Amino acid sequence: MSEHIVPKRTYIGIWASLMCLTVVTALVSWVDLGQWSAVVALAIATCKALLVVLFFMHVKYLSQKMTILVIVAGLFWLGLLMALSMADYGTRVLQ
Amino acid sequence: MSDSEAVLTHAPGLQEHFATMEQQRDASTMGMWVFLITEIMFFGGMFTAYMVYRHAYPAAWAAGSEHMDFWWGTINTVVLICSSLSMAMAVRAAQTGARKALVPLLILTMALGCAFLGIKAVEYHGHWIEHQFPGPDFRFAGPDPRHVQIFFSLYWAMTGFHALHMVIGVGLVAFIAFWGWKGRYTPEYYNPVENVGLYWHFVDIVWIYLYPLLYLISHKHVM
Numbered sequence: 001m002s003e004h005i006v007p008k009r010t011y012i013g014i015w016a017s018l019m020c021l022t023v024v025t026a027l028v029s030w031v032d033l034g035q036w037s038a039v040v041a042l043a044i045a046t047c048k049a050l051l052v053v054l055f056f057m058h059v060k061y062l063s064q065k066m067t068i069l070v071i072v073a074g075l076f077w078l079g080l081l082m083a084l085s086m087a088d089y090g091t092r093v094l095q
Numbered sequence: 096m097s098d099s100e101a102v103l104t105h106a107p108g109l110q111e112h113f114a115t116m117e118q119q120r121d122a123s124t125m126g127m128w129v130f131l132i133t134e135i136m137f138f139g140g141m142f143t144a145y146m147v148y149r150h151a152y153p154a155a156w157a158a159g160s161e162h163m164d165f166w167w168g169t170i171n172t173v174v175l176i177c178s179s180l181s182m183a184m185a186v187r188a189a190q191t192g193a194r195k196a197l198v199p200l201l202i203l204t205m206a207l208g209c210a211f212l213g214i215k216a217v218e219y220h221g222h223w224i225e226h227q228f229p230g231p232d233f234r235f236a237g238p239d240p241r242h243v244q245i246f247f248s249l250y251w252a253m254t255g256f257h258a259l260h261m262v263i264g265v266g267l268v269a270f271i272a273f274w275g276w277k278g279r280y281t282p283e284y285y286n287p288v289e290n291v292g293l294y295w296h297f298v299d300i301v302w303i304y305l306y307p308l309l310y311l312i313s314h315k316h317v318m
Contacts, residue, residue: 005190006183015180022176022306026169027300029311037314041307051302055185058289064121067128074132078139078297089147 004061014055016045108284116283123286124287124293131297138256138301145249145308155242158235159250160312162227164218168310171214172302178207182268186292187284194278197288201272204295208265215258222247226289250309258303260298267291 025044033040053071054060062068107289113119149156185200187193226234230246237243270292274280 005187008184008187011183011187014183015176018176018179019173022169022172025307025311026165029165029307030314032314034115037312039251041311042304045304045307048303052179052296052300052303056221057293062124063117064125067121067125070125070132074128074135075166078135081136081139082143085147086150090150 004058004063006055006058010041012056014051017051018048086094108281120286122288123290127293131293134260134297136245138253139209139250141253141256142304142308148245148249150208152239152242152245154176155239156246157313158237158239159243159246160309161315162222162225163250163310164221165310167214167218168306171211172306174207174211174214175299177301178204178211179296182292182295186285186288189275189280189288190282194275194280197275197280198272201275202267205265205268205272208261208268212258212261212265215254215261218308222251234254253305254309257298257301260301262296264291264298 021044025041028035028040028044031037059068059071109116109119113122180205181200185197185204188196188200223230226232227247228251229244233240233244233247235243268291271280271288276286
């Protein structure tokens with residue numbers, strides 16, 4: 001088999017990291033960081049999402065590079081959607 | 096490769112339009128990711144709406160978030176992360192041909208998925224009896240009920256579609272648990288298990304973002 005089999009301890013390590021990051025984001029939410037609260041919460045969520053994508057979803061071990069292109073292009077498109085929407089709404093005053 | 100050779104080397108589980116098992120697996124994984132990208136764009140629209148309105152009405156967002164149940168939200172995050180571990184272990188069991196481990200791990204994943212949905216139902220009931228469902232019966236004691244209603248509209252839409260994906264996910268896991276129990280999957284052919292795993296982890300990632308965006312906006316949590 002050419003398919004990469006991830007060791008059990010890697011999966012358990014990723015699970016433990018995800019649990020730690022959940023505890024961190026929950027604890028940090030009790031502190032008022034003003035504008036930074038959202039930034040910190042989203043940064044932690046993105047770290048968790050990356051761990052899930054790379055290890056649980058095997059993207060780190062993909063042999064087919066075309067699939068990585070599909071994923072990156074899709075996320076780039078989502079980034080365009082959000083950035084251009086905010087370039088409009090973020091600079092208006094809504095009543 | 097000529098047709099007769101293709102027939103001779105035809106492995107069980109290999110569909111005729113693929114040359115090798117590896118090609119079939121690569122195509123299956125890429126196809127699943129194309130589907131997941133459409134799902135990301137579907138949720139992405141709602142996340143963009145969330146971003147636009149949160150930017151416009153930050154005070155209403157904080158006020159609405161104070162009515163989210165911090166503990167149920169946190170427990171559900173933990174439940175989903177555990178279900179992702181059992182799903183990853185189930186896919187590994189399929190890869191290594193450990194059929195005895197595959198079915199219990201899939202059943203554990205389903206049980207955790209159902210626990211998530213049960214907790215979500217308790218939360219929904221609470222919001223419903225508090226009149227926190229958008230519409231003519233919506234009530235909110237605060238300075239800005241109209242804008243808090245937008246927060247609750249997005250809360251119900253985003254968590255509702257996420258819960259719908261969970262229900263579908265539990266159904267898909269039940270499907271592969273049945274066929275796994277029947278012995279359909281081998282280390283050479285387990286694409287359906289891998290793809291349902293990808294779907295399950297994707298739904299987990301959506302919740303990883305929903306949790307801080309809905310439950311953790313205000314630092315004054317309901318206990």
